Amino acid sequence: MADLVSVTVDDGVATILLDRPPMNVLSIQMQDELRAAAVDVGQRADVAAVVVYGGPAVFAAGADVKEMAAMSYADMAARSAALQACFTAVAHIPKPVVAAITGYALGGGCELALATDFRVCADNAKLGQPEILLGIVPGAGGTQRLPRLVGPARAKDLIFTGRFIGANEALAIGLVDQVVPPDDVYTAAVARATTFVGGPRLALRAAKEAIDSGLDVDLDTGLAIERMQFSALFATDDRAIGMQSFAEHGPGHASFTGQ
Numbered sequence: 691m692a693d694l695v696s697v698t699v700d701d702g703v704a705t706i707l708l709d710r711p712p713m714n715v716l717s718i719q720m721q722d723e724l725r726a727a728a729v730d731v732g733q734r735a736d737v738a739a740v741v742v743y744g745g746p747a748v749f750a751a752g753a754d755v756k757e758m759a760a761m762s763y764a765d766m767a768a769r770s771a772a773l774q775a776c777f778t779a780v781a782h783i784p785k786p787v788v789a790a791i792t793g794y795a796l797g798g799g800c801e802l803a804l805a806t807d808f809r810v811c812a813d814n815a816k817l818g819q820p821e822i823l824l825g826i827v828p829g830a831g832g833t834q835r836l837p838r839l840v841g842p843a844r845a846k847d848l849i850f851t852g853r854f855i856g857a858n859e860a861l862a863i864g865l866v867d868q869v870v871p872p873d874d875v876y877t878a879a880v881a882r883a884t885t886f887v888g889g890p891r892l893a894l895r896a897a898k899e900a901i902d903s904g905l906d907v908d909l910d911t912g913l914a915i916e917r918m919q920f921s922a923l924f925a926t927d928d929r930a931i932g933m934q935s936f937a938e939h940g941p942g943h944a945s946f947t948g949q
């Protein structure tokens with residue numbers, strides 16, 4: 691079978707490209723390839739940041755309903771962990787990750803966008819969690835990541851109704867971070883990712899882990915996570931480089947090594 695997900699790297703930014711035209715429906719094969727791609731870019735030393743892109747027409751229009759329609763409870767009980775693991779692998783990439791959203795990001799496509807750190811969206815895009823219209827609920831993180839991002843009431847509105855929302859509403863509720871013309875989506879996403887190239891990679895990783903882990907625990911535990919990440923960075927070369935550069939030249943002039 692032809693590959694449905696590919697990875698390219700240019701000047702420190704990896705692009706994970708979804709390539710199952712016309713709608714990038716997230717089949718089981720595509721889910722498994724996406725998981726492998728996420729692990730790959732997370733481990734590569736030549737990658738500082740990542741863009742997830744579905745091409746100029748559509749980000750991803752959801753999971754493969756035809757595949758799911760043929761599955762029994764036992765089938766899905768066996769598959770659901772792997773389904774979630776695909777999106778969790780994207781969320782756990784230890785580098786900044788930007789979704790470049792064109793066309794539709796629906797169902798699993800929206801859940802994939804939720805697994806990234808930032809979302810750049812075309813001004814004509816549509817986003818939503820329409821699973822309720824199929825008699826089911828989101829199963830790849832939507833009921834958990836969406837309320838953490840936009841709040842429980844707004845998440846319930848989208849999940850209970852299954853309605854699609856446009857880019858401007860998505861921006862207003864915090865579901866996306868930037869809205870641009872459709873032709874500029876990928877360029878804007880790469881530009882955002884590029885800001886992290888040459889940065890202190892271990893500190894960026896620590897910041898991401900502290901924030902994401904802290905969202906799932908009480909404040910005292912979150913502060914303990916932060917304290918451990920903060921202290922550990924004093925063992926890095928970049929901490930020494932950054933502080934020396936700050937003392938000599940002020941902020942923003944350090945040349946980090948990623949060590």
